[in-house]
Amino acid sequence: MLEVAIAGKQLTNAAGERFDVLGALTFRLSAGEVGAVVGPSGCGKTTLLRIIAGLDRDVQGRVALPPAARIGMVFQEPRLLPWRSVEDNIRLLAPDADEATLAKLFVTLELSAHRHHFPGELSLGLARRVALARAFAIKPDVLILDEPLVSLDAALAARLRDEIATLVDSRPVTTLLVTHSIDDAAKLADRIVLLSERPARILAEVPISVPRAARSATDIAAISAEIARLGGGIGPPADFAAPSRLTAPRR
Amino acid sequence: MLEVAIAGKQLTNAAGERFDVLGALTFRLSAGEVGAVVGPSGCGKTTLLRIIAGLDRDVQGRVALPPAARIGMVFQEPRLLPWRSVEDNIRLLAPDADEATLAKLFVTLELSAHRHHFPGELSLGLARRVALARAFAIKPDVLILDEPLVSLDAALAARLRDEIATLVDSRPVTTLLVTHSIDDAAKLADRIVLLSERPARILAEVPISVPRAARSATDIAAISAEIARLGGGIGPPADFAAPSRLTAPRR
Amino acid sequence: ADTIRLAVQKTGTVSWELKVIRDRGLDRDAGLDLEVTELASPEAGKIALRGGSADVIVTDWLWVSRERGLGARLLFYPYSSAVGAVMVPSASPITTLADLKGRKLAVAGGPIDKSWLLLQAAAKQDGIDLRSQASIAYGAPPLLAQKTLSGEMDATLNYWNFCAALEAKGFRRLVGIEELLPRLGAKGRVAMIGYVFDEGFAAAHGDAVARFIAMSRAAKEILASSDQAWDAIAPLTGAPDAATLRAYRDRYREGIPRRPIADEEADARALYRVLAATGGAEIVGPAAELDPGTYYRGLPGG
Amino acid sequence: MLRLWSFATFLASWWVGSLLAGETLLPSPLTVLTAIVAEARSGALLFNLGVTLLRVALAFALAMSLGTALGYLMGRVRAADRFGDPWLILLLNLPALVVIVLAYIWAGLTETAAIAAIAINKLPNAVVTIREGTRALDPALDEMARVYAMPRWRAFRHVVLPQLAPFIAAAARSGLSLVWKIVLVAELLGRPNGVGFEIGTAFQLFDIARILAYALSFAALVQAIETLLVQPFERRASRWRRHA
Amino acid sequence: MLRLWSFATFLASWWVGSLLAGETLLPSPLTVLTAIVAEARSGALLFNLGVTLLRVALAFALAMSLGTALGYLMGRVRAADRFGDPWLILLLNLPALVVIVLAYIWAGLTETAAIAAIAINKLPNAVVTIREGTRALDPALDEMARVYAMPRWRAFRHVVLPQLAPFIAAAARSGLSLVWKIVLVAELLGRPNGVGFEIGTAFQLFDIARILAYALSFAALVQAIETLLVQPFERRASRWRRHA
Ligand SMILES: Nc1ncnc2c1ncn2[C@@H]1O[C@H](COP(=O)(O)OP(=O)(O)OP(=O)(O)O)[C@@H](O)[C@H]1O
Ligand SMILES: Nc1ncnc2c1ncn2[C@@H]1O[C@H](COP(=O)(O)OP(=O)(O)OP(=O)(O)O)[C@@H](O)[C@H]1O
Numbered sequence A, B: 001m002l003e004v005a006i007a008g009k010q011l012t013n014a015a016g017e018r019f020d021v022l023g024a025l026t027f028r029l030s031a032g033e034v035g036a037v038v039g040p041s042g043c044g045k046t047t048l049l050r051i052i053a054g055l056d057r058d059v060q061g062r063v064a065l066p067p068a069a070r071i072g073m074v075f076q077e078p079r080l081l082p083w084r085s086v087e088d089n090i091r092l093l094a095p096d097a098d099e100a101t102l103a104k105l106f107v108t109l110e111l112s113a114h115r116h117h118f119p120g121e122l123s124l125g126l127a128r129r130v131a132l133a134r135a136f137a138i139k140p141d142v143l144i145l146d147e148p149l150v151s152l153d154a155a156l157a158a159r160l161r162d163e164i165a166t167l168v169d170s171r172p173v174t175t176l177l178v179t180h181s182i183d184d185a186a187k188l189a190d191r192i193v194l195l196s197e198r199p200a201r202i203l204a205e206v207p208i209s210v211p212r213a214a215r216s217a218t219d220i221a222a223i224s225a226e227i228a229r230l231g232g233g234i235g236p237p238a239d240f241a242a243p244s245r246l247t248a249p250r251r
Numbered sequence C: 001a002d003t004i005r006l007a008v009q010k011t012g013t014v015s016w017e018l019k020v021i022r023d024r025g026l027d028r029d030a031g032l033d034l035e036v037t038e039l040a041s042p043e044a045g046k047i048a049l050r051g052g053s054a055d056v057i058v059t060d061w062l063w064v065s066r067e068r069g070l071g072a073r074l075l076f077y078p079y080s081s082a083v084g085a086v087m088v089p090s091a092s093p094i095t096t097l098a099d100l101k102g103r104k105l106a107v108a109g110g111p112i113d114k115s116w117l118l119l120q121a122a123a124k125q126d127g128i129d130l131r132s133q134a135s136i137a138y139g140a141p142p143l144l145a146q147k148t149l150s151g152e153m154d155a156t157l158n159y160w161n162f163c164a165a166l167e168a169k170g171f172r173r174l175v176g177i178e179e180l181l182p183r184l185g186a187k188g189r190v191a192m193i194g195y196v197f198d199e200g201f202a203a204a205h206g207d208a209v210a211r212f213i214a215m216s217r218a219a220k221e222i223l224a225s226s227d228q229a230w231d232a233i234a235p236l237t238g239a240p241d242a243a244t245l246r247a248y249r250d251r252y253r254e255g256i257p258r259r260p261i262a263d264e265e266a267d268a269r270a271l272y273r274v275l276a277a278t279g280g281a282e283i284v285g286p287a288a289e290l291d292p293g294t295y296y297r298g299l300p301g302g
Numbered sequence D, E: 001m002l003r004l005w006s007f008a009t010f011l012a013s014w015w016v017g018s019l020l021a022g023e024t025l026l027p028s029p030l031t032v033l034t035a036i037v038a039e040a041r042s043g044a045l046l047f048n049l050g051v052t053l054l055r056v057a058l059a060f061a062l063a064m065s066l067g068t069a070l071g072y073l074m075g076r077v078r079a080a081d082r083f084g085d086p087w088l089i090l091l092l093n094l095p096a097l098v099v100i101v102l103a104y105i106w107a108g109l110t111e112t113a114a115i116a117a118i119a120i121n122k123l124p125n126a127v128v129t130i131r132e133g134t135r136a137l138d139p140a141l142d143e144m145a146r147v148y149a150m151p152r153w154r155a156f157r158h159v160v161l162p163q164l165a166p167f168i169a170a171a172a173r174s175g176l177s178l179v180w181k182i183v184l185v186a187e188l189l190g191r192p193n194g195v196g197f198e199i200g201t202a203f204q205l206f207d208i209a210r211i212l213a214y215a216l217s218f219a220a221l222v223q224a225i226e227t228l229l230v231q232p233f234e235r236r237a238s239r240w241r242r243h244a
């Protein structure tokens, strides 16, 4: 379960100017639900995630997570410890993970060959997968993903998207996902939150009624079109537009 | 003009193991041509770009660039100087750029409000745009772009893609672009190079005959489908497949 | 046996005497158990005494009087009257103090050195202001001795042991400080340095102190009369050759104090006034006169 | 505010210490203040502080600039490191006394000898710190500068120097204190003035109040430089750091 | 190889220097070697080296561990920095002499006093360097550790310490040399043995050959520690760095 009720958030830059990053933002994910946040570049998505993760408490309003929830987070950059091997990077944070789980994770993320490499020896795509592995390995109750699937080729991204879906369906992991890919959002999310330009407000909150596993290509195209219509400039070009059947905007 | 004739490239990891990153790779871009490199995550694309940019000379084979070519490069991460403002980051590398050019660039990349900010105060998407602005500002003869359009929302990415096309069409800038987005490749490139898994070899080299400006949505869908067919797993799912009319694979 | 903790400079003459004492068993004879801490610099002894790590050290009466003026209860008993001298190369044109005008004079021990103050006072009687009329270089004594040897300095006022070493290398004594003392109001050679200990220690161990001083005197007599004794301590002196050792021996023997305490104190009092006049309060502290209790008089017949 | 508190704690503990130890062994703040005032009145304090500060400044500037250059070279060029390392360790572990004595012997009891000796003593410390900083440089930024064909000096100034800044700051701060420890020995052994000379003289007399008077005056001077010059500069230079 | 060359250059320039300056002012390598052998034969060399090394090791360990802790605290906590800064600058600029004399007076001419005094002299340098390193820590990794609720000690060990490593290395290297410079003063002023004591004695006799014999033996010892212990460790610890 995740409740966000933010009234506003300001930041101060080095020049000492204070400005609004977030406006009023309220939404809620039930336990096990997957939310996707979509919004223009620089609108405040990462700021929102940092607040939810508890990294920034200087905010008007409140964020409620289940007490003592384990948080797994994939930052927008990999944020690995350069001086520890791939395996150590994961084991350090997930000391309870057993060998079998790790091995399976490495296979899924196609990292088995890189277990003993240092982060500096990885390509960006590999490093991002390690960051994903780390978030999965701790068996999180809450999963916060900041553009988890960029810098991966389409086939791999698709497989990992399915993997996230499997994880979320196998255990109740409340997940919040920032993405610029409407396709990813349409395929993974139970609820899509569309944000405005900075200061970010909610343009629309789109619950998706068709269960993830049952969504057809047409369903997904329809959701994408709906998002494009609601989100102004953020969606794919207009030739994708199709009548909405599956989604019902709340505002 | 850019000629790549690499016979092979090895790397050594911290454990002292030497392994092949690139296999034999030969291709050629004429002056002003745009090449797109597409390949699976971790196959060696960044390694290839580093060799072309002259950052790694320990390679079998050779790479030929026009003598004294100005190189503009967008790395996979922004690589800005954290201690200099956005404007200074650009001016330091492009001391000859006049105010009008810079101002126009900032407007195009929607960075005007961030001129005097430090990189640490930017979102990742903003930082990547600064890296793009830097590469454009020096008026490059050769442009090397490692996934330039990730972490940007779809609308902005589309605008910037057009911007790159405009730049390339206005002056003869030989451009090599790494991307995981077949769509971007199909819309921008004159020639698409499909790479295999590591060690990267050329799976196929696809010259595109329709001029960039004249490509219709159908053309683009056709190119994408062709790439998907040739590239094995890397392309979009099979339901995109369509008969090829515009592309002619060389091998 | 009574224990006396002694802090001495390893390269000083006290170490020479101690060697004689140990070799001849004088300490055993005197019923004393000497605990000797060897130290590497002259100031270390003062730290040892003030820090309570030593009972007896060797230093000068000027400091004792100054400390007494500041409240410390220290006592002084003459140890040696050997003092420094101004040394010049044998071929040097300098023959009188007046010739030092415009010359480079190296002064060991810095501006507060006793010999230096006395030399200035004597020169002043001849109408010479050495401080302004000669070019003065202060520095560490061994370094200055070397600098004079190498010709960088025209003359050096240095401690007696460095002067002895220079003498052995063919340098000439322009003037020994002891020769100046009569002109400054002293009646004879004054022992500038001596054993220094706390009043409390002397009161508690009066007998041991007496035996200690007697033992030291016995050692001095041996060094005064026996040339063989010098061969035994030769390695301690660091003398590179026989000539230097001979110079050390002769100067050492001259420096053995043989006058009654009362005479010593009277002369010290006179010199103190000279020092106070030349060096000011910085040197002597708040008191204008030698502190009356400076000299240890606890010895029978002392 | 906190600084004031800190200062007050210091004064208080000193005062109590001197009450416990007695005036001669640890003079009270008041005694030392009196000594400072006396020295200041006579003009000696200002003169000696000035002389020492000049020596410190010259030796420090010499050692820091040369040390930064050498440290950078050794951090960058493998061969230079291999070649220079034994020299470095030798210099690093040569006692100050030895260097100073040798300098005085070779170059005479001159100002030049003193300053050179102090600089040589400090040099290896600067080299070691800057070399460590150079090894920690980010290769990613380096590559960026190379691709964009940034002129050498410009790249050094804008790409390298800011990364070295914390190391330079550390070298400067701890280096200043080292220089100051060594200038004292140099002045003690062969200079006719300066704080070290005065402290040496006072030490011969065991005049702890005067020793503290000079030592604390110098510390206060450095404190002032630190507060008025170094810290504002540092704040400006690190504006870009994300404030937590 | 290059190291050997470097050593050869050193020996050659020393030899030429001694030929030019004359044996008394700069003894030739051979003379110094003879002095080293003589001291070694008598057992004095080994004993004094050992004693000094022990003091150095203890004081160094004390100062480095305490200094790292304090420096980290001051780099992290604003209030601690504000409070500690004036003390730091005071300690940094208090002459070694003053600290040593005060320590000897307070705690007697004891081994404890000597080691404490040396450690106090070195402490502020370690603090300053580590504080600088702490300020340069990457907040991104910090946030990662916080989100993942990494236990404090584990985060310090695996996230913070590796980032501080170059600063610790710099502090250790330049610190070791500082300790060694100070141990000399401490031994000069109040210890009856050790390399500093021997050098002080030799200086009184102006026996430069013996001064160099001790100074170079100690430098060789540190060189050996450096080559056999520190550098292999360093190589292992920095394996992860991308080699250019
Ligand atoms: N410095 C290095 N040392 C050892 N191995 C390296 C090094 N740099 C890259 N590699 C390895 O070489 C391979 C190619 O890396 P490269 O960065 O070129 O991949 P890429 O195609 O750019 O991948 P991505 O799409 O994820 O960016 C990877 O397997 C990577 O782990
Ligand atoms: N530490 C900071 N100081 C000042 N401004 C900041 C800071 N961090 C972020 N900002 C600004 O706040 C705004 C929101 O940033 P945020 O990183 O949340 O954007 P985002 O939505 O994640 O963008 P992107 O899609 O590019 O990742 C941006 O305009 C950014 O410049």
Ligand SMILES: [Mg+2]
Pocket (backbone or CB within 6 Å): A045, A046, A047, A076, A146, B123, B124, B125
């Ligand atoms: Mg973001």
Ligand SMILES: [Mg+2]
Pocket (backbone or CB within 6 Å): A123, A124, A125, B045, B046, B047, B076, B146
């Ligand atoms: Mg790459």
